[in-house]
Amino acid sequence: MINIGMRIKELRMGRNLTQAALGKKINRSKTVISNYEMGIRMPTVDSLCELALFFGVSVDYLLGLEKRRMLPIEGLNTRQVEILTMLASEFKNESRSKKK
Numbered sequence: 001m002i003n004i005g006m007r008i009k010e011l012r013m014g015r016n017l018t019q020a021a022l023g024k025k026i027n028r029s030k031t032v033i034s035n036y037e038m039g040i041r042m043p044t045v046d047s048l049c050e051l052a053l054f055f056g057v058s059v060d061y062l063l064g065l066e067k068r069r070m071l072p073i074e075g076l077n078t079r080q081v082e083i084l085t086m087l088a089s090e091f092k093n094e095s096r097s098k099k100k
Contacts, residue, residue: 004048005037007062011055012037026050 012022012033019037020030028047035041043051043062052059060066073081 003039003064004043004062005039007064008033008043008051009037011051011057015055022054026054 008022012019015022017025018030019033022028023030023033026047027050032041036043036047048059048062052062055062058066073084076084
């Protein structure tokens with residue numbers, strides 16, 4: 001199972017954020033973010049939720065229980081959700097056909 005700190009670091013670096021910048025975004029210090037990433041300190045439930053919302057992933061993804069990232073759809077209209085669903089389906093079908 002992947003550790004939470006590795007996921008946080010991966011997501012942070014994917015957004016080209018420093019630990020201080022991420023800390024500022026979620027109202028935590030650079031030291032707290034560093035401690036999360038090094039496994040010295042575990043995020044609270046509130047912190048996990050804030051990190052998940054900020055990065056647009058599920059808490060399960062941060063915890064290593066889910067391998068896939070989620071795409072947030074709040075604020076999208078029904079047609080936009082349908083389009084994203086069709087695109088996701090298309091990509092799944094394409095990757096399945098490449099495996100055969």
